[in-house]
Amino acid sequence: MKLVKGKKSNWIKDAEYRLKNRKWHSYSSNIARRILAALENKENFSQKKLATIINVSPQYISKVVKGKENLSLETIAKISEALDTELITFPDYNYNKEDNKIIENVQNIPNNTEADQMLRIITLPYSNISITSEFSTLKQKAVTEKMINLLKPSSSEFEEADSFNFSVIKISDSK
Amino acid sequence: MKISCIFRKKDREFLWAINEKKGKKDIDVFSKLLEDFTNTEYLYEFFKKNQDLLNTPFWEGITIDKAIEKVLDEIYSIELELYSIVNQLPGYQHSSLSDVFVPLHENIYSLNFTNENFRKGKANVLKPMIRLYAIELEDGIFIITGGAIKLSQKMDGPNFEYEINKLNSLKKFLKQENIIDKDSLIDYLNNQ
Numbered sequence: 001m002k003l004v005k006g007k008k009s010n011w012i013k014d015a016e017y018r019l020k021n022r023k024w025h026s027y028s029s030n031i032a033r034r035i036l037a038a039l040e041n042k043e044n045f046s047q048k049k050l051a052t053i054i055n056v057s058p059q060y061i062s063k064v065v066k067g068k069e070n071l072s073l074e075t076i077a078k079i080s081e082a083l084d085t086e087l088i089t090f091p092d093y094n095y096n097k098e099d100n101k102i103i104e105n106v107q108n109i110p111n112n113t114e115a116d117q118m119l120r121i122i123t124l125p126y127s128n129i130s131i132t133s134e135f136s137t138l139k140q141k142a143v144t145e146k147m148i149n150l151l152k153p154s155s156s157e158f159e160e161a162d163s164f165n166f167s168v169i170k171i172s173d174s175k
Numbered sequence: 176m177k178i179s180c181i182f183r184k185k186d187r188e189f190l191w192a193i194n195e196k197k198g199k200k201d202i203d204v205f206s207k208l209l210e211d212f213t214n215t216e217y218l219y220e221f222f223k224k225n226q227d228l229l230n231t232p233f234w235e236g237i238t239i240d241k242a243i244e245k246v247l248d249e250i251y252s253i254e255l256e257l258y259s260i261v262n263q264l265p266g267y268q269h270s271s272l273s274d275v276f277v278p279l280h281e282n283i284y285s286l287n288f289t290n291e292n293f294r295k296g297k298a299n300v301l302k303p304m305i306r307l308y309a310i311e312l313e314d315g316i317f318i319i320t321g322g323a324i325k326l327s328q329k330m331d332g333p334n335f336e337y338e339i340n341k342l343n344s345l346k347k348f349l350k351q352e353n354i355i356d357k358d359s360l361i362d363y364l365n366n367q
Binding site for chain 2 (some may be wrong): 008009010011012014015016018019022025026028029032033036037065066067068
């Protein structure tokens with residue numbers, strides 16, 4: 001059997017690291033995107049300026065915007081204040097266990113399209129469930145809009161908040 | 176041309192990649208792509224520059240935020256699938272690289288990571304955004320030449336011509352050096 005001499009790739013080691021740390025990498029990337037957008041929207045505000053304000057090196061900010069840095073809450077708060085932008089938002093947590101269970105069950109329906117899930121959520125006869133959903137494509141928005149229009153005449157208890165903003169769908173209690 | 180071994184599975188299957196310059200570093204393209212495609216700043220700038228293509232019917236107006244999320248999800252799927260194959264994790268004892276690379280044209284292959292296990296609940300992965308390109312030297316022996324983020328239906332997106340040129344350069348190089356299988360490739364690399 002022939003083997004090749006020389007340096008081997010570090011891929012396996014790197015892959016293990018990325019797979020193991022996937023969850024916080026995703027958080028870090030989300031924060032990085034918000035920082036990049038905030039920097040872009042502010043006039044005369046560079047990564048270097050941000051570094052000066054929060055008293056870190058420009059190299060550190062450069063790493064942060066790559067979305068691979070394990071940021072402390074303190075650092076996130078400092079950047080947030082410097083940019084005057086919220087980098088993390090917390091959705092309202094539903095403390096009613098039963099409602100959470102219903103939402104979880106619907107989300108876990110296997111082999112289901114997002115549109116099917118939305119339809120099931122909308123037609124579920126449970127009360128006071130607020131579902132926040134971001135639509136990744138215009139098509140998904142359109143499908144949901146169509147479903148809402150179909151359901152609306154026969155379902156007086158249904159109301160959508162923010163008039164077709166499609167970010168919040170609320171099902172009110174009919175009982 | 177420098178070629179690096181990414182991994183081998185039981186000495187039967189190998190994944191290789193050509194090397195490229197990144198700054199002053201000489202790095203295999205596979206590692207370079209993984210580095211770039213997990214770099215939020217790189218992806219943010221790429222999608223900002225090509226935002227018009229995200230608004231075409233092909234990507235149905237996907238937001239930059241979702242596009243970045245999608246690339247990160249796909250990279251995760253690619254690595255998990257390859258890692259599962261090379262380590263023969265449960266469910267992958269009989270899987271091979273040939274299962275994840277699909278032919279594009281003659282012996283040019285593209286990595287197909289649309290395994291059911293990895294797209295559960297992720298409808299968008301049905302239309303992958305990332306393409307990795309490779310040449311199959313012999314059964315189960317692949318050499319990756321590069322990759323791209325696919326932004327249009329036809330394979331004519333940004334950097335695609337550059338990727339085609341790299342595929343052709345590798346084909347020419349293999350022919351020129353009379354590299355026809357794994358053993359002749361290893362001989363070549365050991366004599367470099």
